[in-house]
Amino acid sequence: MVGFYKFMQLAQTPETGVWNQDYVYYVTERQYKHAGCKVEWPWFLNMPGLKYEKFDKSQVPQGLGLQYGFCCDGVVISTTLYMVWLLNENLKTGRFKIQRRSISDLKEAIGLHHRGKADIVVNATGLLARDLVTPEEAAKVHSVRGTTLLVESNAGKQYTVKDHDPEFPGEYLYVMSRQEGGTVIGGCFEKDAEHRKTIDPAQRQRYLDRVKKYVPHLLNSKGELDIVREQVGFRPGRVGGPRIELDQKWTHDNGGVALIHNYGHEGSGFLSSWGSSARVLKVVNDFLGFKAKL
Incomplete structure (x- = not known):
């Protein structure tokens, strides 16, 4: 929020x-059945001030196997x-x-403050947290593979089509128009697949098939996508969700220099950045015992 x-x-x-940019969200019939025939609205529709409109089955585009949906700010x-x-x-x-530095131990960060010794170290290292935290904690950190296509055409809106494909359960369609031109098409959610650094032809075709079905105005006159580039990224996942907390043992062992962890946000790093920062600031304030001016 x-x-x-x-x-x-x-x-x-x-x-x-x-x-x-307007956001349009659809749920397919087979996703609806997979969820036990329950209508599941995202939590954020309850946020005060958010303008939205819900669609039942009679209001969604017909002939596409859609069950319900909504549009919102x-x-x-x-x-x-x-x-x-x-x-x-x-x-x-x-x-x-x-400063740009490579470190192999979080203790090294204490001496990198430009005014001398640091009082607080924030560990926001993403996937690299695996190499800097305890073995027990490192075992919780994992990569989440995501793939996207950047195409020349512009969808004009953001779209998500939530579907349940039993053969590819980690895939669904999202479309995000870029203000500077073009559209980003995704996506997938694959745990621990860092060996797959490119988009294979079969996955590319699945993306194309979904676009043809749900967002056909992105296609060119030949019924194809004008692909500018393909992108593969590995997002920093963590069992149990993001870790935002004071590491009391590390802090005690290092002379009272506070270590605050802030990693494990999977694919929501930008979206959750301001909320995560607010939580980090609260941890800082609690540690210092007064309202820090950061």
Whole structure:
């Protein structure tokens, strides 16, 4: 919720790289049956101030095997522009200097503060947390493979089609139009598949088949997708969800220098960033015993 309201606010300022874009969500008949014939609305529809409209079976596009859906307010983040804006906002404070270092132990981070010894270390290392935390905790961290296609055409909206394909249970269709042009098409959710660094032809064809069925206006005159590039990424998953907490044992063993973990967000790093930061700040405040000015 924190992130949604923040991004809706940032969307009022174009140079942030965040823009408003309608979001359309459909659930297929076989997903509905797989869920025990229960209508399952996402939790965020209950957020105060969110404008949405629900669709029953008579209101969704016909002949596509859809059961229900909704449309609501949404945002799209042009991540390249957003990261530059975010970096500049931090630099303008004049409170820190950017350093690029490789470390093999979190203890090494204590001495990297530009004004001397650090009082607080935040471990936001994503998948690399596997190499920096205890073996017991490292066993909980795993990769989540995601694949996308960037195509030339523009869908104009964001779409998600939630489906249950028993042969490919980790795949579903999402479409996100980029404000700077083109559309991102995904996606999949595959645990521990880091050996698969490219999109295979069969998966590419499945994406094309879904687009043909649900978002055909993305196709060119030949009924194909004009693919600009294919992307494969490995997102930092964790058994039990994100870890955002003070590591009391590490802090005790290192002279009271606080170690705060903040990793394991899977594919929602951008979406959950502001909420996660708020939780980290609360941990910092609790550790310091007063309201820190960060």
